[in-house]
Amino acid sequence: MSRPQIIGITGGSGSGKTTIVRKISEIIPDFVFIPQDNYYKSAEFISNSNITAFNFDHPEAFDTDLLKDHLTALKNGQMIEVPQYDFVHHKRKDETIEVEPKNVIILEGIMVLTDKRIRDLLDLKIFVDTPDDIRFIRRLQRDVEERGRTHESVINQYLNVVRPGHYEFIEPTKNYADIIIPEGGFNSGALQVLASFMKDIAANGGVINS
Numbered sequence: 001m002s003r004p005q006i007i008g009i010t011g012g013s014g015s016g017k018t019t020i021v022r023k024i025s026e027i028i029p030d031f032v033f034i035p036q037d038n039y040y041k042s043a044e045f046i047s048n049s050n051i052t053a054f055n056f057d058h059p060e061a062f063d064t065d066l067l068k069d070h071l072t073a074l075k076n077g078q079m080i081e082v083p084q085y086d087f088v089h090h091k092r093k094d095e096t097i098e099v100e101p102k103n104v105i106i107l108e109g110i111m112v113l114t115d116k117r118i119r120d121l122l123d124l125k126i127f128v129d130t131p132d133d134i135r136f137i138r139r140l141q142r143d144v145e146e147r148g149r150t151h152e153s154v155i156n157q158y159l160n161v162v163r164p165g166h167y168e169f170i171e172p173t174k175n176y177a178d179i180i181i182p183e184g185g186f187n188s189g190a191l192q193v194l195a196s197f198m199k200d201i202a203a204n205g206g207v208i209n210s
Contacts (some may be wrong), residue, residue, distance in 0.1 A: 004032075004074055005201070005208050006105045006121055010112035010173060011128030012166045013057075014138030017108050020128055020181065023191055024106065027198040032074065032102045036109020038083050039067045042091040048153040054090070056157075057165030059114045071121045074101045087147045104201065110166075113173035123208045126194075127177035132163070 007024075009017050021033065039062050043054035055061060063083075070080040081096040113119055113127070136158060143149040174180060179197075181190045201208055 002103060004077070004101050004103055004105050005123040006071060006075065006107060007124045007126065008112040008118070008122040009106060009108045009126045009128065010110060010170070010177075011130065012132075012135050012170050013110055013162060014135035014142070015128040015130040016138075016183075017128050020126065020191075020194070021106055021108055023195065024198055027195055028104050028201065030102060031104040031106055032099055034067075034070070034082065034099075034105060034107045036062065036067065036107060036112055037087075038085050039063045039109075040085050040090075040092070044089055044091040046090040048148075048150050051149075051153045051157045055161050055165065057110070057161050057169070059111050059169055062109075062111060064115050064118065068115075068117045068121070071105070071107065071118065074099075074105055075121060077101050110170055111173075113176045114169055119176055124179070125177045126179045126181060127174045129174065129180055129182045131183075132166075 009020055011017050025031070040056065041061060041063055043056075043061075046054050066083070070082065073080050079098060079100050082099050083096055084093040085091070086093050107118075107122070112122075113125055119125065139158065139162070140151065140154050143154045144151060179194065181194065183190075
């Protein structure tokens with residue numbers, strides 16, 4: 001196996017990052033997927049009533065030291081134990097998932113480009129750029145349907161920490177991106193270009209040509 005190549009996919013909450021990952025999976029089915037969300041620090045004291053007591057939209061909310069160590073290990077061809085996160089109870093689970101390195105590794109999350117240590121490990125950096133209203137609607141639907149949140153708590157969190165955090169920490173990282181995809185998964189033209197690029201990577205055994 002050649003040295004693993006790490007693709008970082010970032011953008012605001014609800015921007016369509018998962019759609020991009022799914023499109024890539026249609027072209028390169030054999031890759032490692034690392035969600036940055038799995039590296040959230042535990043905050044089990046959080047509930048619908050005090051949702052802003054822990055800022056999930058701040059770089060310090062993530063265990064970036066562990067993420068860096070894991071990406072470095074994968075780059076070096078070593079196996080890692082990826083943490084799992086309980087988003088209903090806001091804490092890291094006891095169990096982990098064993099992940100072996102592969103030619104292509106995809107790291108996806110809102111703060112993927114925030115820390116220079118992580119950026120320096122990435123071979124390709126993608127920013128998914130989607131309007132605020134679309135992102136908010138997607139987030140509202142997800143948090144209510146999948147994470148047991150109330151509409152009031154989602155709106156409160158969005159106004160007080162998600163939106164400010166996006167413009168302070170996430171939006172500026174667009175400057176580090178190699179590729180910017182407007183409108184997320186709805187931009188068929190950008191997805192076609194990305195698909196062509198990913199096919200080249202697959203043809204070269206996972207190697208990204210400079």
